[in-house]
Amino acid sequence: MKFARVEALVARLRVYLELIRFEHTLFALPFAYVGLMLASGGRFDPAVWLWVTVAMVGARTAAMALNRLIDWQIDALNPRTAGRHLPRGLVKPWETLLLALAGFGLLTWSAFNLNPLTARLLPVAVFFLTAYSYTKRFTWTCHFWLGLTIGAAAAGGWIAQTGSFAPAAFLLWAAVGLWIAGFDILYATQDYEFDRSHNVHSLPARFGIPAALKAARWLHLATWVLFVLAGLASGAGVWYYAGVLLVGLVLYYEHRLVGPDDLSRVNQAFFEANVAVSTSMFFFTLLDVLNR
Template sequence: MGTRLRLYLELIRFEHTLFALPFAYVGVMLASRGRFDGAVWLWVTVAMVGARTAAMALNRLIDWRIDAANPRTAGRHLPRGLVRPGETLALALAGFALLAWSAYNLNALTARLLPVAVIFLTGYSYTKRFTWTCHFWLGLTIGAAAAGGWIAQTGAFEPATYALWAAVALWIAGFDILYATQDVEFDRAHGVHALPARFGVRTALQVSRALHVLTWLLFIVTGRLAGAGPWYYLGVLLVGLVLVYEHRLVRPDDLSRVNQAFFEANVVISLSMFFFTLLDVLTR
C-alpha cells in the first residue's frame, strides 16, 4: 500500500504542487483583506490537490507514448510499466471528484466554473500536438489556481483577480518555455509543438525573459488593485531578484542548469509570494 502511494505521488510529481498551491492561497489572502475563513482554506486545499492530481495523471496518460520515445522521459512510471494506464485514469478521476466536491462546498460561482476547469485541466495536454502556444495554455490553466483562490473567498471576479491570474499564467508559461529548451531536437523530430522547437533556443529564452518581466509588473498591478501593503511589495521585489537569477542560470550554449532554474528558483518564487503576502495581511 505504501509503495503504491509513493509511486502515485511520484507519477504526478506531487512536489510540483508548490508551484500553484501557494498562489491559490495568495488569491485567498488578497481577496479576504484580513478576514480568515478556515472553511475556505480547507476547500481550496482540497480543490488544488484534486486539480493537480487529475491534471498530472491525465498528462502522463495522454503523453505516455511521447514520453516513452523521449530518452529524457523514458524512465517515467508509465513507460517503465511501474503504474498501469487503468490506475492512472482512476487517479485522474479521483482527482476530479475531489475538485468537484470542493467546488460545490465553496460557492455558486466555483460550482458553475467547474466544467470550465475540467476542460482546461484535460485539454492543455493535447495542445502540444498542434500549436507552439501550448506553454500559454498551460500557464492559463495553472494560473487559474490563483484566480480560483480569489473567487473561493469572494464568489466574484474583480479586477485584481484578472491581474493575479495573468501574472501567474505568464510566470508559468515563461518557465515552461525554459523547460522545453531541453527537448528541441526531439520535438522537431517527432512533430511535438513547442516554442523552442519552432523558433530556436535563443529566441525562446528571450521570450521567457519578456514574459517574466511582465509577470513582475503584473504582481505590482495586483498589489495596487488589492490594496496590498509594504510586505507584499517586498515579496515582489524578492521575486524580481529570483527571476533575474533564474535567467542567469540558463544560456543558449549551456542548458545544463535548466532543472535547477525550473524547480529551485520557482519554488522560492511561489513560497516567497505566499509568506510575504501572509505577513502583509497579518500586519495590516
Template sequence: MVLKIKLIMKLVKFEHTIFALPFAYMGAVMAAQGIPTAEKIFWITLAMVGARSVAMAWNRLVDWKVDAVNPRTEDRILPQKMLSKGEVILFIIGSLFLLLVAAWQLNSLAFRLSPLAIFLLFFYSYTKQFTWLCHLILGFTIAMASVGSWIAVTGKISLPPLLLGTAVMFWVSGFDIIYSIQDYEFDSNYGLYSIPVKFGPQKALRITVIFHTFTFLLLIAVGYYLDLDWLYAMGVIIVGILLYIESSLVKRDFEKIKFAFFNINSVVSINIFIFTLIDYLWA
C-alpha cells in the first residue's frame, strides 16, 4: 500500500502543487483581508489537492501512449506499467469526490461552479492534440484556483480575483511554453501542437516574455485596486526579477529549463503569497 501511494504521488508530481496552492491561498487572503478561518483554509486545501490530482492523473492516462514513445517521458509510471489504468481511474474518482465534497462545504456558489472546473480539468489534456493555444488553456484552468478561493471566502465573484486569475493564467502559460521547448522536436514529428512547434523555440521564448510582462502588470493592477501597501509592491518587484532571470537563463542555455521551471516558479508563487499575507497583517 505504501508503495502504491508513493507511485501515485510520483504519477501526479505532487510536489508541483506548490505552483498553484500559494495563489489559491493568496486569493483567500485577499478576500478575507487577512487570514481566513481555519475551516476555509482546510476545505480550500482539500479542493486544490483534489482538483490538481484529477487533472494530473487524467493527463497521464490520456497521454500514456505518447509518453511511452517520447524519450523524455518513457520512464513514467504508466508507460512502465508500475500502476494499472484501473488503479489510476479509481484514484481520479476518489479525487473528484474530494473536490466535490470540499466545494460543497465551502459555499453554494463554489459547488455550483464545480462542474465547470471539472470540465476544464479533463478538457485540457486533449488540447495539445488540436491547438497551440493549449498553454493558455492550461493557464486558465490553474487560474481558477485563485478565483475559486475568493469565491470560497466571499461567496461571490469580484474584479480583484479576476485580475489575479488572469495574472496567474499568463504566468502558467509562460512557464509551460518554456517547459514544452524540451519536446519541440518530438512534438513536431508526432503532430502535437504547442507554441514552440508553431513559432519555433526562440520566438516561443519571446512570447513567454510578453506573457510574463502581462503577469507583472496585472499583479500591479491587483495591488492598486485593493489599495495594498509597499510590502505587496516588494513582492511584485521580486516576481518581476525572478521572471526576468527565468527567461534569461533559458535563453542562454536550454539545459536550464528544468531548473527554471521548478525552482524559480516555485519561489515566484510562494514569494508573492508571503508578501501579500504580510502586507495584510502589517496593515
C-alpha cells in the first residue's frame, strides 16, 4: 500500500514537471550561471550557486505555471496546444496556481538569502514573471517582453554574486533577451493562422512569416555581437570567446533549419539548437574562469 502511494506521488510529480516543461529551465539557468561566473573573476562560492539555482527553479516554475493558467482557454482552442494538461483536465487550475505560488516562494526565499539588492528587486521580478503572459493579448512586442523577463536571469546571476549592477550585466541581459525574443518569434510562426484568426498578437501574425524570420535573424546577429561586448566588458578570456564563436555557428544552423516555405523543423530549431546555445555558453565560460 505504501509503495502504491509513493508510485502515485511520483506519477503526479511527473505530471507537474511536464506541465511546466521543466526541461526548458535549460534555456535560462545556464545564463544565470554565466552571469555569476563572469562576475566572480574565478572565485567559487557554493552558497551563491545554491541560491541562484533555487531562485531560477522557483522563477521558472512560477512563470510557466502562471503562463499555462493564464493561457489555458486560448490553448484549448488551438489544435497545437489543445492536448496540454489544463485543457485536457489532467491538472486543475487551483493546482497550477499552487505550483506558481510555490515557485514564487522559492524565489523569495533565495532572494533574501543572497544580498540586499536581490531582495529589493524581488517585486520587479515577480511583476515581469506574471505580466509577460498577458502581453500577447494586446501587442506584437510580446516576444520582447518574454526576452526582457527571461534575460534578466543573466543579470540576476551577476547581481547575486556582486550585489550590484555593472555594464557587463546589462550587456549580457540584452544578449540573452534578444536571443529569447528571436527564438520565440520562430516558435510563434507555428501559430500564424490561429493567432490571426483569434486576435492573438505576435510578430508573425502582425507582419507575416517571411518578415518574422528576417527579424529573428537580425535579433540573433545582435545577440552574438552583445555576447562579444559582454565578454570585453567583463574581462573574459579566450575560452569565453571560443564559446561565443560556437554559439554563432549554432545560431546560423538554427536559421538554416527553417524557411518561409518549410516550418516543419521549428521545434528542432526551438529546443535542440537553443539548448546548445545556453549549454555551450555555460561550459565555455566555466572553462574560461577555471583557466584564469
